[in-house]
Amino acid sequence: MLVLDDVGVSFGRRRALDGLRLELPERGVVAVVGPNGAGKSTLLDVLAGFLRESTGRVLGSRDGLERGLRWRRQNAARLHQGRVLPQGVQTFELLSLARNPTNARWMFGTMLPRRVLDYSDLELAPPFLDVLRLAAVGADMPLDWLSWGQARTVAFVTASLAPKAYVLLDEPFANLSPALVEATSLGISELARERLVVVVEHDLDALLGIANQVVVLVGGRLQGVFAPAALSRDALLSFFVSG
């Protein structure tokens, strides 16, 4: 999918990412782990096309051509850490939009019926429907009403529905109940069957259960890329401490 060739990002004198060399596959779950301030979210911003790399290049793995910010923005769906859901919009409306973004192109274009408030119209895969049901998010619930955890689940399903080549999830398990973490994990695995999903997460147990690759970052530098089976929790934590 993508190759990061000696990518570095600086904020003034601070190096958030330093000489990162990484190859990301076409599909599967790539877990990015590291202590706070390791550059994980910065890496997602670079992959999403919201941050220009200060040094190095992002290339396509097949053709070796450079993937600029515009290409990355067009091909990435990113779940942000914060609460980013719009106000004055119902859950069903947002998810419908994520499914059919071209409908919102023109001001005097098509209208969305307010009374069609059933998830069945969205043809959601079972894991995503389970996530919404477990979080008790009704289709007609205004997004302003949702709790933090409910808002995270809706944002996750929104990012999943977006017709993009790869999905970048920043702490998708934060503030979720154990049951919801499990349902979200199933959703991520489902997504990763056809797309690349890059997940930044501090819940290492849940993350190691679904990851195909684990990228360890400490202080903006790559410590290694591992298969989850070859990496114990203690070994991971030792990277964090020694890094």
Place this chain on the structure above:
Amino acid sequence: MGFLGGIAIVCIVFALGGWATGWLALRLRVLSIASPVFLGSGAYTFALLCRVAPVPVAAAGAILGSGALAVALLSARERVVGTDFALFSFCVQVSWLALVSNWDALTGGALGLPGVPALWGATGLVGGLVTASAVAFAVAALWRRERAAWFSVGAAVLARSSELGHSIGLSPLRTDTQAGLLYGGVNGAAGVLLASYLGYVGPGSFDTSLSVLLVAIGVLSSVGRHGLLLGCAVLVAAPELLRLGGLGTPRAAYLQLLLSGAVVALATVRRPPPVGAPS
């Protein structure tokens, strides 16, 4: 034109400008103080184009020109967010006002333009506009009960987070361009109407007190179903009636400014939460 006809025209002008300001605040979550710039540019462009082109062409050109100017203003929306946009648009308004007010000092020629032609017969103008406005608002209200515009949902997403918008596949540029054309175009149409009604365009017609009035009506229009009508009745029609009823122009203008300021202050404090939020 009769006494009530004149008040109706002025009310329609402010209803258009206030609605556009409120629409922008409600959909894109940005408060523009610069509405008089687009209202004024519509009026000036119409007055100038009328000298070289037929009236309908001049009106269309003025509306499009104001729309294009508003697109330029909104091009800063992704970088200038939240309260900063209000400050940014206020500075644009101040600069524009300084430019037109001092045009004579800068160029040696005054920017007051007399002899602006009427759009059509006075009776037809008032009757047609009142009828068209009433029908448009009734149809929009009925339509919106049943259906939500996809575009509005997309605009709400982009207003909250351009990152989420990009993730979904929305285009901030396309959305802002269309929103700017509507916001500027409607204000430009109000300017054309005002210039046509007054028969004269001068810099004094588009000062900062006009900004306050349009923001007040815009705020009212965005907080309730009848806010626009209420705003026009209280902030435009009532002072006009009092002025023509003997209160005098300076006192009526003072009353209008006082009421506008009070409305914005009250609406800011007492403004209901966004649509759908729990009370």
